[in-house]
Amino acid sequence: MRLSPDEMIFWQYGLFKLNGTIVFTWALMFVLAVGSKLITRKLSTGLERSRWQSLLEIVVTGIEKQIEDVGLRHPEKYIGFLGTLFLFVALASLCTIIPGYEPPTGSLSTTAALALCVLVAVPFFGIKEQGLGGYLKSYVEPTVIMLPFNIISELSRTLALAVRLFGNMMSGTMILAILLTITPFIFPIAMSVLGLLTGMVQAYIFSILAAVYIASATRVRKPTPELDVKR
Amino acid sequence: MDSITLIAIASIVTAGLTIALGSIGPALGEGRAVATALSSLAQQPDSATTITRTLFVGLAMIESIAIYCFVVSMILIFANPFWNHIIAQAAGK
Numbered sequence: 001m002r003l004s005p006d007e008m009i010f011w012q013y014g015l016f017k018l019n020g021t022i023v024f025t026w027a028l029m030f031v032l033a034v035g036s037k038l039i040t041r042k043l044s045t046g047l048e049r050s051r052w053q054s055l056l057e058i059v060v061t062g063i064e065k066q067i068e069d070v071g072l073r074h075p076e077k078y079i080g081f082l083g084t085l086f087l088f089v090a091l092a093s094l095c096t097i098i099p100g101y102e103p104p105t106g107s108l109s110t111t112a113a114l115a116l117c118v119l120v121a122v123p124f125f126g127i128k129e130q131g132l133g134g135y136l137k138s139y140v141e142p143t144v145i146m147l148p149f150n151i152i153s154e155l156s157r158t159l160a161l162a163v164r165l166f167g168n169m170m171s172g173t174m175i176l177a178i179l180l181t182i183t184p185f186i187f188p189i190a191m192s193v194l195g196l197l198t199g200m201v202q203a204y205i206f207s208i209l210a211a212v213y214i215a216s217a218t219r220v221r222k223p224t225p226e227l228d229v230k231r
Numbered sequence: 232m233d234s235i236t237l238i239a240i241a242s243i244v245t246a247g248l249t250i251a252l253g254s255i256g257p258a259l260g261e262g263r264a265v266a267t268a269l270s271s272l273a274q275q276p277d278s279a280t281t282i283t284r285t286l287f288v289g290l291a292m293i294e295s296i297a298i299y300c301f302v303v304s305m306i307l308i309f310a311n312p313f314w315n316h317i318i319a320q321a322a323g324k
Contacts, residue, residue, distance in 0.1 A: 066284075069280075069284070160292075163295065163298065163299060163302060164291065164294075164298055166302070167295070167299070167301055167302045170302075170305070171301055171305075201287065202291070204287070205287065205291040208284070208287075209288065209291075212288070
C-alpha cells in the first residue's frame, strides 16, 4: 500500500533518487510553463482572439478578482505568486484522470515546500508594503504579551496549510486504491470524481488562505487618502 | 502477551478510535457552519459570493481537524514506527 508518490522510484544513482514526486512535479512545471509560453506568443487585443487566449484571460481575471475580493488592493503585485500556487495545485489534482499519474501534492514534501513558500512570502510582501519596522510592529499588536502567540500562530498555520493539502490529496488516492481492491468499477469512479472536486476546492482554499495571510500582513494600519476610487 | 501483540493491538485500536472520535467534532461544526451560511444567504442574497467564499474557507479550516485525525490514523496503520521497529527486531533475532 503506497503512502505517497515518494516511493515510486524511477531512477537511482547512489544517494540521488528520482522518485515519482519529482518526476510528476517536473511534468507539471513543463506543461504549465510551455503551455503558457505557446499560448501567449501572439496575444491580440482586438476582437479576434484564439480560444486558448480566452481561456487564459478567464483564468487570470478570475484569480485577480478573487485576490481583490480578499482585500489586497493591487492584485497585479501578488498574482504571480498566488496564481502560480492555485494553478499548480489545481493542475496537480486535475491530472489524476491520466492513468499512472500520482499527484505530487500527495507527498508531504511538496505540500511542506509550498507552505514554506507561503511562510517566506508573507513577511516578504509585508515588509515590501510597510517597511521592516512597520511589519515587525504588527507582531506586538494588540499588546506585547501577544508576541509569542503571534509567532506561534504564524508557524502553526503554515503547518496547517501543509498538512491540510497533504491529507486531502493522500486520502483521495488512498481511498481509490483501497476501493479498487474491493469493488471493480462504479464506486471507484464515483470516488475519483469526488477526489477531483476536493482537489479543486483544496487548490482554491490553499491560494485563498495564502492571500488572506498576505492581506493581513500588508494591511495598512493608518488611514490613507487613497480610498476605493476605482470601484 | 508479548510486545508484538501488544503493539499491534494498541495501534489498531488507537487508529480506529482516532478517526471515529475525530470525525464527530468537525462534522458537527461543519453542519452548524453550513446552517448559519444558509440562513444568512436567505437574509441577504446579494452578498452570496462573499458568503459562499467565506463558507468554503471556514469549512476547509474545520475539515483540516478531521484530516489531522485521518493522517494520524493512516500513520498508525501504514507507517507505524513502533511496529517497524519491533518487526525488525523480531526478524533480526
